[in-house]
């Protein structure tokens with residue numbers, strides 16, 4: 001397959017940065033992706049031509065900014081194939097989307113003795129909100145264990161569901177192991193018992209086609225900044241029937257219908273969950289990023305990133321003493337590894353000095369590190385602007401780190 005990677009790279013100005021006098025290799029895409037000029041320009045243009053507070057003015061600019069913001073909501077609806085635009089709630093990011101559900105769904109539906117199921121591979125964002133909510137509400141949090149290759153133990157999951165289970169919350173793709181979880185199956189199993197499922201899509205939306213209706217997710221959460229859009233904006237998709245039953249998460253302007261001295265009535269969806277002035281520039285960025293992904297082609301991105309993953313896996317395994325974490329057959333384009341007894345921070349520092357940005361440490365998944373009995377990993381995560389030549393540089397850097405540290 002010929003993928004126009006050089007043309008794409010030209011759209012991302014930061015990729016031509018030099019660090020320590022070497023061309024930057026950016027392999028920390030799971031933490032945040034870089035932004036194409038198109039997204040950067042959309043934000044500038046918004047401030048040059050459209051900036052205004054939305055949903056509250058009748059003047060020209062306010063109407064225009066409101067229309068653009070609501071258009072972005074519907075572009076996101078199309079992107080994840082949701083049924084309606086009002087099932088798309090703007091948040092600050094995946095973390096806030098999950099906190100919203102934990103707080104609001106928790107308040108309404110979780111009581112003493114109830115159970116919530118998550119997994120041992122979750123990012124803290126999809127772990128701590130459930131843990132704290134369960135502690136507060138005297139409910140029990142259960143964890144789906146893993147198989148050797150880093151996939152979820154589906155038999156254990158099946159047995160974990162009881163008449164007290166109220167919610168299942170799992171990640172679509174692990175940010176540490178790269179495992180692509182069988183979300184359709186996870187959801188179908190829960191639905192047999194009328195249990196709703198929240199999927200943390202933070203690592204998925206920029207790398208594969210997502211269809212929330214086809215998977216039948218009840219909630220789906222993701223962040224703009226991991227899909228080539230700005231920081232500070234994220235999305236909560238929720239099925240109307242759940243969102244309608246859930247109380248507001250934050251109180252203030254925009255989320256109200258009428259306010260009296262003694263009580264308040266709340267706005268309809270999606271505004272019920274969007275208190276205060278929103279991140280309009282962020283929504284403009286997400287809209288443009290989605291167009292960019294669409295023009296490049298999600299299937300082509302997916303296929304190219306799989307090639308990168310295959311090449312990187314093969315090259316890294318050439319190094320003696322490399323241990324990979326996460327070898328499931330369905331894997332996204334990231335690799336976590338350790339070598340010999342070298343601490344990931346020490347290796348990470350040397351790799352960094354060679355101009356390569358990788359992530360080291362617990363990757364915001366301390367329970368998983370405890371489960372795997374390791375201090376952390378070194379993680380290289382790829383995006384569709386990365387190349388095999390960059391992977392060659394990583395391999396050289398890892399070899400050098402090993403030489404220096406062993």
Ligand code: 7TS
Pocket residue numbers: 030031032093094095096123125126171173174175200202203223225359363364
């Ligand atoms: N869920 C997963 C699976 C993630 O990987 C992350 C961030 C989050 C949730 C939280 O997203 P946020 O945008 O609200 O912060 N993951 C990482 C990472 O792997 N390295 O830095 C951030």
